[in-house]
Amino acid sequence: MSSSEPACEAVVLFSGGQDSSVCLAWALSRYGRVETVGFDYGQRHSVEMQARKVVRSQLAERFQDWKGRLGGDHILEIRGFGAIADTAMTAEREFELTDKGLPSTYVPGRNLVFLTYAAALTDRRGAKALVGGMCETDYSGYPDCRREALDALERALNLGMAQDFRIETPLMRLTKAQTWALAKGLGGDALVNLILEESHTCYRGDRGARHDWGYGCGDCPACELRAKGWNAWVEAGRPELAP
Numbered sequence: 751m752s753s754s755e756p757a758c759e760a761v762v763l764f765s766g767g768q769d770s771s772v773c774l775a776w777a778l779s780r781y782g783r784v785e786t787v788g789f790d791y792g793q794r795h796s797v798e799m800q801a802r803k804v805v806r807s808q809l810a811e812r813f814q815d816w817k818g819r820l821g822g823d824h825i826l827e828i829r830g831f832g833a834i835a836d837t838a839m840t841a842e843r844e845f846e847l848t849d850k851g852l853p854s855t856y857v858p859g860r861n862l863v864f865l866t867y868a869a870a871l872t873d874r875r876g877a878k879a880l881v882g883g884m885c886e887t888d889y890s891g892y893p894d895c896r897r898e899a900l901d902a903l904e905r906a907l908n909l910g911m912a913q914d915f916r917i918e919t920p921l922m923r924l925t926k927a928q929t930w931a932l933a934k935g936l937g938g939d940a941l942v943n944l945i946l947e948e949s950h951t952c953y954r955g956d957r958g959a960r961h962d963w964g965y966g967c968g969d970c971p972a973c974e975l976r977a978k979g980w981n982a983w984v985e986a987g988r989p990e991l992a993p
């Protein structure tokens with residue numbers, strides 16, 4: 751990184767999925783310089799990694815205001831964590847509910863680990879804001895998506911790193927339908943179409959079939975959630991939500 755590069759203001763946890771793509775657009779609309787961080791934790795599919803590259807490059811190409819604001823991308827390798835987690839995200843396991851009532855796709859404490867790594871990076875990059883797509887609504891009850899857990903982590907990070915970071919979660923109270931509305935509010939139909947075509951959500955890494963709501967297998971929990979949100983947004987008349 752050269753010293754003439756603008757100072758980083760926000761780091762976005764960016765997976766290439768629908769939610770984090772909207773978060774990246776949200777951050778680009780309010781910060782002068784935004785960098786992204788992604789995690790290689792031994793995912794079953796490299797489709798996500800490909801989607802990250804495409805979404806980033808198209809955000810810069812198609813949105814002139816955002817082009818100069820999009821800074822570097824950081825991939826952090828945390829495969830040791832993926833090995834511990836060993837759930838349906840990283841191993842061949844069926845999608846089902848565990849005895850805690852959580853989907854088998856849940857990786858214990860994943861967001862806490864991601865945010866701790868991201869905070870160390872954010873410290874090094876000189877930024878104050880960490881932006882993530884965590885959401886309490888429409889989710890499957892993942893405990894590390896709760897704002898209360900993130901408030902506690904924010905406090906621990908600030909105490910432990912002598913910082914004043916803010917963990918910003920623009921999707922926290924939105925339904926999946928409202929997330930599409932926010933995308934429209936941020937970048938109009940151009941952003942909706944970019945996210946529809948290029949973001950990747952399917953747990954199976956399937957991009958074989960194009961549905962109304964984008965690509966995916968159509969029957970994993972992530973596809974079902976995405977389809978439901980899209981259909982609800984379309985039925986509501988594709989409303990726009992101001993950021």
Ligand code: ZN
Nearest residue numbers: 952967970973
């Ligand atoms: Zn799927």
